[in-house]
Amino acid sequence: MEAVNAQDRGFDPGRLDRISDWMDRYVADRKYPGSSVLIARDSAEVYFNAAGARNVEVGLPYTRDTVARIYSMTKPVTSVALMMLAEKGLFHLDAPVSDFIPSFSDMRALIPGAERIDQTEACATPTLHQLLTHTSGLSYPFNPGVLSRAMDAADLIFKPNQGSLADQVDQVAALPLAFQPGTRWEYSVGIDILGRVVEVVSGKSLADFFAEEIFAPLGMTQTGFSVPQGTGDRFASLYTPLAGDAMALNSAKSGGDTLRLTDQFGRSPFENANLYSGGGGLVGTIDDYMAFAEMLRRGGICDGGRLLSPSTLDFMMRNHLPGDIASMGPQSFAEQPMEGMGFGLGGAVVLDTGRSRSPGNIGDFSWGGMASTFFWIDRVLDLSVVFFTQLSPSSSYPSRAELKALVHGAVLS
Numbered sequence: 001m002e003a004v005n006a007q008d009r010g011f012d013p014g015r016l017d018r019i020s021d022w023m024d025r026y027v028a029d030r031k032y033p034g035s036s037v038l039i040a041r042d043s044a045e046v047y048f049n050a051a052g053a054r055n056v057e058v059g060l061p062y063t064r065d066t067v068a069r070i071y072s073m074t075k076p077v078t079s080v081a082l083m084m085l086a087e088k089g090l091f092h093l094d095a096p097v098s099d100f101i102p103s104f105s106d107m108r109a110l111i112p113g114a115e116r117i118d119q120t121e122a123c124a125t126p127t128l129h130q131l132l133t134h135t136s137g138l139s140y141p142f143n144p145g146v147l148s149r150a151m152d153a154a155d156l157i158f159k160p161n162q163g164s165l166a167d168q169v170d171q172v173a174a175l176p177l178a179f180q181p182g183t184r185w186e187y188s189v190g191i192d193i194l195g196r197v198v199e200v201v202s203g204k205s206l207a208d209f210f211a212e213e214i215f216a217p218l219g220m221t222q223t224g225f226s227v228p229q230g231t232g233d234r235f236a237s238l239y240t241p242l243a244g245d246a247m248a249l250n251s252a253k254s255g256g257d258t259l260r261l262t263d264q265f266g267r268s269p270f271e272n273a274n275l276y277s278g279g280g281g282l283v284g285t286i287d288d289y290m291a292f293a294e295m296l297r298r299g300g301i302c303d304g305g306r307l308l309s310p311s312t313l314d315f316m317m318r319n320h321l322p323g324d325i326a327s328m329g330p331q332s333f334a335e336q337p338m339e340g341m342g343f344g345l346g347g348a349v350v351l352d353t354g355r356s357r358s359p360g361n362i363g364d365f366s367w368g369g370m371a372s373t374f375f376w377i378d379r380v381l382d383l384s385v386v387f388f389t390q391l392s393p394s395s396s397y398p399s400r401a402e403l404k405a406l407v408h409g410a411v412l413s
Contacts, residue, residue, distance in 0.1 A: 001290070006046040006410075015410035020049045022406055026389075027052035030258045031397055032372070033239050034062025035389035038286050039407065040294060042382045054236035054390070056259055067227055067235045068388045069263075069270060070289065071280040071369030072335055075191045077292065078278035079132060079346025081198045081209055083312055090201050093129040097136075097193060100200045103173035104193075109137055109180050110146055117150045117176065126181040128197065131190035132345045133320045135328070137177025138188035143332040147178040151189075158192045160225065160273035160281055165206065168275060169196045185321065185328035185343065187335075195278020206276040217304030218291040223284030225273040235271070235283070236390045238263035238371060262392065280370065286388045289375060293384040296365065297377040316345040317365040317379075324351055335368040335394060337401075358401045359408040374400045381411060 006013050019037055026032040034052025038045065054062045086093065091100075098104040109123035126136035139145065141152035151157070156172055158165075172193065178186060195206045202209050207225050215223055222228055227235045241258040263270075270283050291302065296317070300308035308316075319342025321328060326338040336348040340355025347367040353360050366376030372394040374387045387403055394400075 001040060001043065001045050001287075001294070003045040003048075009041045009044065009046045010413035011041075011046055011410050012412050015406075016047050018409070019047065019403070019406050020051065022402065023049060023051040026397075026399065031241075032389045032391050032399075033237070033259055034066075035387065036062060036064065036066065036286050037388075037403070038290050038386045040290060040384045043294065043298070055233065055265060056237070056239070057261065057264075058233070060233055062236070063234070064287065065222070065234055065285055066388070067222060067231050067283055067285055068373065068390055069236075069238060069369070069371050070282050070284055070373050070388075071371055071392075073289065073367055073369040073373055073375060074278060074280050074282040076296070076346035076367055077210065077214060077282065078191050078195050078198065078206075079316065080296075080307060081206075081214060081278075082128070082132070082194050083308055083316060083345065084213060085198065085201050087308065087312055091128065093132070094127050096125040096127055097131060097197065098125045100197045101169060101173065101193070103170045107173075107177060109177040112179075114146050117146055119146075120176045123177060123180050126177070126190075128194065129320070130181050131188075131194050133343055134185050134188050134190055135182050135321070136188060136190045137179050137181045137184075137186075138172065138190045138193070139178045139186050139332065140188055143186065143188075145178055145331060147175060150175055156189070158189060158275060158277035158279060158281065159269060160275055160277065161269040162275045164274070165192075165196050165199065165276050169193055185325050185330045185332075187330070187332040189279055191346070192277055192279035195276060198278070206278055210282075214292075214307065215288075217307060218288075218295060218302050219304060220284065220288040220291055223282055223288040225270075225276045225281045225283075227268070227271045227283055233265060235265040235268070237261055237265050238268075238390045238392060240392050241396050242393070259391075286386050289388075290384060290386050293375050293377055293386055297379060297382070297384050317347070317349060317363065318342075318344055319349045319351060320344055324355070333393075333395065335370075336366065358404050360404055368394055368400060370394050372396065372399060374403070376404070383407075383411075 039047040108120040130136040299310035340352035
């Protein structure tokens, strides 16, 4: 992507410089070890900056080619993969997931107010669409509730070293749902399950499908479920401000060190993954993810060809809920605000900028990852923004809303 003069693309360069000051403050205050920001407008780069360290202990700088864990920013990639198969007429989104994964037949859901995992009632099998939109009744171990506690006890979070995707999916299917499908919104492993659907339908592993059908056309050579060979110390370490597990949001306690090392390069399970988590397993560089974000913004086209049609991308980036996320009674963690935000296929959609309390435009499409990474695309302004850092959990600081304010504060036309 060509770098251009930001002023020629409607930005105030002085106001863009505020972003680097903001990034430096996060590093100086030991909130983030380091970070990078990449901004594109009209298919050209208008801003890049990196600050701080990718590995605090060794003092390695955060650079443009730093490889980072993107966690749930994997979800839009898996959603694109599923829709690429749907465009071939191989299934429809109202199909029950049991059509592809038989262990999801004869499902049961917890009764309202259940206090034990065996207090269940019969329910419909969730559909592909419900899995895509987090209305399936599935959950995450870090959410509150009976099902989440059972998932936590069984360690059902699709870690990169947990064995096969098929086995982990079957373990999830053996548990009841948290609620009747379609009745609520709850952030979940649903898109991990869809990763297995992609495998079943395509006949390829999720890693191979991504590599051949998405990453190759986009030129994403530094992205995968395992750290690319030859990366060496470019792979960033992961930090947390919590005293315990960086993913254990139900029992999160602040620790004395705001940058406690929790996953170190050279010793990370991401360096040799054997489970392909479509909900959170990818690592990659900021330029690679910008290529993916720009493909979404441009309606499915890239230099390597077309991945999806513009109408399919329009369909994915519209709200698929009856209202905003908040109106569906969520009791879960989420990577975005819930008020004024709808949900499409793989990401959040701005419905009301006032209620979401963040500048932007109606229709902005975005999502983030547990290590505080974030991206959004604004098709009104022809704008794509990607932010990378490595601190978990992403709820630690309001960096996403602050970055949106900084970017929109620099757009003059």
